[in-house]
Amino acid sequence: MSFLEARLSMRDWLATDGHVWMHLAKTLLAAFIAMSIAMRLELPQPRVAMTTTFVLMQPFCGMVLAKSVYRFAGTVLGMMAALVLGAVFVQQTELYALALTTWVAACTALAVRYRQFRWYGFVLAGYTAALIGIPAVTDPNSLLIATLTRGAEVMLGIVCSSVVSALVFPRHFSATLAQSLDARRMRFNAFAADVLRGRLSRIARERRFADFVDEIVGFEATRGFAMYESSALRQHNGKLARLNSAFMDACARLHALDQSMKRLRANDNTRYAHDALMPFFEALAHIFERESPMPHLERYKATLPKRLRDAQRGLARADHATQLDFTTSAELLYRFIADTIRYASIPDGASSGNRASSRYEARTHRFVVVATFMRTGIVIAATAWFWIATAWPSGGYAVIGATLACALSCASARPSKFIAQMAAGAALAIVMGYVYVCHVYPAIDGIVLLCAMLAPPLAAGAFLAMRPSSAGYGIGFCVFFCLLAAPDNRIVYDPGLLLNNGLAVLVAMLGAAIACAVVVPPRTPWLVRKTLEQLRAQAALACEGKLAGLGERFHSGTHDLMSQLRALLTRRSREHRHALSWMLVTLEVGQAMIDLRHDSRALHTQCFPDALRIAWSTSLARVLRDIAVLFRAPHSETLRRAIGSVVASIVIAQSMLELARHERGTRHEMQRVLACLHFVRTALVDPDAPFDAHR
Structure with missing residues (x-):
């Protein structure tokens, strides 16, 4: 293989599989740096800093920074909630557990209402209060110290994730933004040409419009974190919002024009209007098939009104209904061209005028929010009641497991399936943790060897978390391996404690999965x-x-x-x-x-x-x-x-x-x-x- 071929192969690998391996390497690097610093500072639970890095790390810098901002805000809010609830309900275990359950359920419901990365802030505000407050239920005097140390560990994980993402082979969304927008515009142009020529069936057209829905919502999500990457993207945030809004307008206009054409073709009484408009549709389809349709569209729009009037004069002898059908379709055609030109001209800075910055409004039905509140409250309250009523030594971990399961799955359309995947990942984490506590940790010495031994299982979990179909397994493994079996400054070699805490987590998560499948599931x-x-x-x-x-x-x-x-x-x-x-x-x-x-x-x-x-x-x-x-x-x-x-x-x-x-x-x-x-x-x-x- 020549040097040029090897270089091209390396470039292709970096553009595909290389991104995956680079993301795994950066995730492990951030986790191990956070763990090392936490140990050096003698924080009580370096595992919390490690868990933070696995939850935060994303392929793009902006995603990590956006998540870090909301995680920081959510953590601070959760710390304040834990302190306030602990002060109000000091030495009142039942009332404290009830208040904490209400807080977590409310935060989870708000996370469903305010989605994307705001979702993460509300989720953190809920389960951070649980992580801090649950151990303090039986020991109220330790609440303040637990709050401060937990906050320090979480902030350390945030800083490490942000620094590694921004400095170590950073991958910016802005580098791929122009390519993704060009690809979307090309798909839209090709689809418009097919619609104007009537090449697609009704089902095919509906599916293409449905795909555009996913692109619109996905672009809005990426636009939200892209502005965290650079000042240039923050300055162009309004333009990106207008671009997505203009794309929605163009898609709606295309659908309206498609429906008008369909109705003209379906009725024999409107065939004259359809035949008169077909040359305009054919010419417009030919323009959309060009490599750069924008200049041709503007010229076509400038001459369109006169050509339409000339065509309408040819229908002077037609009945009034036919003329009205022609006028309606002609008006839809003109509006579609105008909105398409506006959509295509926004990236160049033209055609925006004095138009105000568009605002995307995410909507969630109030019954969905209420159902999430009820489902989360029932799961956590039942687990906490069983813990308090039976004085279960590992009941605190059961409540934490139920809280994490409900919080992390609230954005899923199938929360019971997601929690079941998390439970399977947690079960594997318990087995792997048993091996490490009994056989690996006692046999190694030094931070370098510790990182080398932790890298394989954590990398496997992070890899599973990157794939949508197996995200639950990866998240469950990484989170609960760190919480149950990751090394602390003072490692406790107690396999019985590990198994008891792990069993409590599994029981709570399986109960949460059953409850999410029975108590008003999202697909009801x-x-x-x-x-x-x-x-x-x-x-x-x-x-x-x-x-x-x-x-x-x-x-x-x-x-x-x-x-x-x-x-x-x-x-x-x-x-x-x-x-x-x-x-x-x-x-x-x-x-x-x-x-x-x-x-x-x-x-x-x-x-x-x-x-x-x-x-x-x-x-x-x-x-x-x-x-x-x-x-x-x-x-x-x-x-x-x-x-x-x-x-x-x-x-x-x-x-x-x-x-x-x-x-x-x-x-x-x-x-x-x-x-x-x-x-x-x-x-x-x-x-x-x-x-x-x-x-």
Whole structure:
């Protein structure tokens, strides 16, 4: 092999498997540095510093720094909670255990409400209080010292993780950000070309839109920690937020245009409008297939209105319905091109104007939060009651195990499965810990040999924790190997104590797994329905919310809720497709209602008679109310009422359009309003829409 071939092979390895091995090496280095410093400072439990590094280490520097910030805040809050609860309920074991259970359950519920890395801060605030306070239940005098030393050990782990991640072969998200954005833009362009040419089946199109949901939510998560890496990314954080918001707008516009094309093709009475628009779709698809479509899109947009008017003149002899179908699809086509240009121009700094920084809103149904609180409280309270009632010597470890299981699994869509994996990892950690306590630790001497002997099992656990399918096994092994069997400054060679504490952890985690599978699990049908109801209510938000920033709130909330449903439901199942249908029709109608409200506000109605203006404002208010009611309570009756309201508004809008035929500006505004109303009507009467399953 030549030098050039070896260099290329090494580069390929570093770009793929090399990242995995580098991450494992950095994780072990941070853990061993934290352990060594803790031993040097004679902190009582260096294992806590080691555990912190395994929980913190991530492939990118920004992820570690973001996690460190929230872990620091959560740890401080947990320390304060442990001290306050200990001071209030001193020598009152039952009340202290109840208050601590309530605190942990509340923090876990808030972690579900505020996800991403904020989730980690609330989780830490909960189980840090338990880690500090549980041992002090039977010895209140040691609470202050335990709080200070535990805080020092955790902070040491945070510092070591951050320093190693930032200085030892740092891997920055900013280096791959441009590549990931370019890849997403290319996938979107290819998908848009396929949609415009009608190449994809309905199921294929829905799956591609669902994949975009995961990309949108995933990008928002990565944007949150990318700003921790450099000042340049912090300065461009607003631009990245606008970029994700513009991508959501472009996807929604593409779906609306796709639905309009589908309805034109399905009806023989609308074939004339479809045939007249096909040259525009074909030309636009050809532009999207170009390597750099942006300049061609701008030129195409500049000439599109005149070409559409010329094409509409060719339909002068067609009936009114055909002309309205053409106008509606033409308006959707223009809006799609405008939003796509805005999305493509944001990275270059153009087209942002005075647009305010977009804000992504994560939404979690209150019943999901309450169910998490109940489930966590029941598990921890039952474990603590059994410990106190039986005076179980290892009961404290059982409560800690139950707390860690509930806290670390609260973000999982299948917490019982995740906890079962953690229990399996903990069981392996107990076996491995027994071997190390009985045979390895007594036979070695010196920090170097200790690190060399700890490296293989900890590296294996960290490797499993990196893979989503086996993350529970890896986390359970690393966390409980460190908590149960990692070396301290004064090692206790007591296998019986290790086995008793390990058995307590296993029993508590298995009980937690059973409770999470029985006590209102996240996949409970009625709980899933509540999340779906909140998804549908996004369309009501589009009808009733304040217009300032409404588009961003509507799109981000809808995509976030659909991302939760995709995690809860089995992919390609009937329930998943039903939820996806609701998401698409919510985006479709909700965006149309936002456009209708904006266009109606910009409409100049001075040229219309007073009676017509009053009739228009009344009918518009009725449409907004009936659409909101339909999505909150979909039924045949609410559907008929909504369709009737939209049709009545269309009749009034047509009368206004007829009166404004000599006012070019007002006529164009009325055409946009009429196009929104007609599109909403076609969406409501679509036989594939999920409004009424029995019709």
